[in-house]
Amino acid sequence: MTTATLEKPNSSTPVVSAATVRKPDRKVNLVGFDLGTNKSCILASQAGATDIALSKIVPTVVGYVKDGIVDGIIAGNASILYGEDALKNFLHVNLVAPLENGVVAHPEAAGDFFRHLRILVDPSGTAELRAVIGVPANAEEEARENIRGCAAGVFDRVLLIPEPFLAALGYRDDSRLNQPNYVDPVTNSLFVDIGGGTSDVCLIQGYFPSRDDQICIAFAGDAIDGLIQAEINRLYPGNGISRQTVREIKEAHSYVGAIRKPTDVKVIIGGKARMLELGETIGQACNTLLDRIYPALTTLITRASSDSVVQLLQNIVITGGGSQIRGIDTVLQKRLADDGYEAPKVRLAGQDYKRYVAMGAYKAARAARENQWQHVLD
Ligand SMILES: Nc1ncnc2c1ncn2[C@@H]1O[C@H](COP(=O)(O)OP(=O)(O)OP(=O)(O)O)[C@@H](O)[C@H]1O
Ligand SMILES: [Mg+2]
Structure with missing residues (x-):
């Protein structure tokens, strides 16, 4: 990546000249950290190493x-x-759960979670840890400050970078950058990251997304669970099915598009097995997500420059857990085509979607210049 894409240190953060504190004998570990509402991913290695020493996904x-x-x-x-x-x-x-809607809601638990990750990266507790941490695209300064607060005393230096940008950087196939037919997602793409707390739609055009380049919708996987649970309660009162079970049912049967009936789902109620017909319930909840995301997508397409928009339409990438909803790519692509957009191509980031933000963060950590790291002070 080019250095121009990295963030400038924020003036409100205590930034100490690296030269004044660097102890040359301390090992430096580089960390890429995706702090998700549901799941976090951490990748780490020693500075200068070519292999990733730690790659872990941990429920947050x-x-x-x-x-x-x-x-x-x-x-x-x-x-x-x-x-x-x-x-x-x-x-x-x-x-x-330390996070709600993509931001730190329980700082003490977040601090404990960060300390746990630190031990995973550096069991000896002696290395200097530098972490690039993904933050939601529209994170306000307060949300960023909360993350820095949790990082204090855990990581030595941090760099906060918007998650959709990191997802694009992680998704980029560096080995193909020189191929003439490879469209670099960091250069021109539209990322749709459907997580647990938020769905983020973001234009990625080679620089950090600005406020106008992104739309964050507080409707994602957790909200789908809420809709499905409310409907199950309406259809089958007193069922006692937990939110966790609702989520498992959703993950097993999720889809968008035309309603699929019947979808019989086996559940245990009061110790007895029952079959519930949930085809319409699940389909409607997932279609609601699509209806919420679609206007954000078209709004951002309208904001792209006329020179870039044709290529952009070829490079719409869905990532995050919501990318696993069956048919989400084809239904979105068809809706865009039916609305007259020029040859849209919507693709799924793929099974590795859980690691892209952390992978982008790790790549950014390796590329960061000495003076771009911010010290976090207790
Ligand atoms: N097969 C599936 N069908 C539908 N939803 C799924 C599927 N697999 C995972 N999900 C949902 O994806 C969501 C989690 O996605 P992800 O791991 O990207 O979130 P996160 O990064 O932790 O959250 P956020 O980005 O909002 O902070 C959960 O709501 C989960 O139920
Ligand atoms: Mg996420």
């Missing part, structure tokens, strides 16, 4: 072990569990 959740749990129930009698361990022990912990 902290479990505080409840008082009075008998010894031996929780491995190592730990008092705080993280990610999968916290979810597995849900009966014995108070689960806290």
Whole structure:
């Protein structure tokens, strides 16, 4: 990437000249960090290394072990569990999701989560850690400040970069950049990142997206779960199905487009198996997402310059967990074509969608100049 694409240090952040604090004997680890509402991804290696030493996806959740749990129930009698361990022990912990709608909602839990990640990257606790952290495209200064606050005392230096830009950077196939027919997603693309808390639609045209280049919609996977659960409760009162089960049902049967009936789903209610017909419920909830995203897409297409728009229409990429909704690429592409847009091409980022933001962050960490890193001070 070119240095021109990187962020300028923010004037309100304490920035200390690198030369005054750098201890030459300390190892430097570079970290790419996607802090997601549902799942986080972290990639890390030592500065100068060619291979990624750590690549991990961790559910963004902290479990505080409840008082009075008998010894031996929780491995190592730990008092705080993280990610999968916290979810597995849900009966014995108070689960806290540090983020809501893409931003830090519980700073203490976020701080604990960051400390856990630090130990994964650097078990010795002695290395200097420099992390590029993705932030939602429209993050206000307060949201950015909250992330810096959580990073203080955990990472030594950070750089916050908008997530859609990092997704494009991560998705970019660096080995094909010299091929004449390769359209570099960082140069000209429209990224649609459908996560748990937010759906972000963003024009990527070689520089950091500005406010006008992006639209963040507070409707994504969690909101679909909410619609499906409300409809199940209406159709089958007193069912007691948990939000987690609703999410699993959605992930197994999600689709957009024409309503598919019947879609029989087996659930356990009061200990007994029942088949529920949820074809219409799931289809309508997922189509609602599409209806919310589509106007954002066309608004941003209108904002692209007339010179770039034809190529842009060829490079619409859907990423995030919502990209797994069956038919989302073809239905969006057809809607654009039916509305008269010139030869639109909508593609899915693919199975690696969970890692693209972190991969972009890691690439940005490797490319960052010494004076672009910001120190985070306690
Ligand atoms: N097969 C699927 N069908 C529908 N939704 C899915 C599927 N797989 C995952 N999801 C949904 O994707 C969402 C999580 O996406 P992702 O991991 O990109 O979110 P995140 O990055 O943690 O959140 P955010 O970007 O909002 O901070 C969840 O709502 C999840 O249920
Ligand atoms: Mg995300």
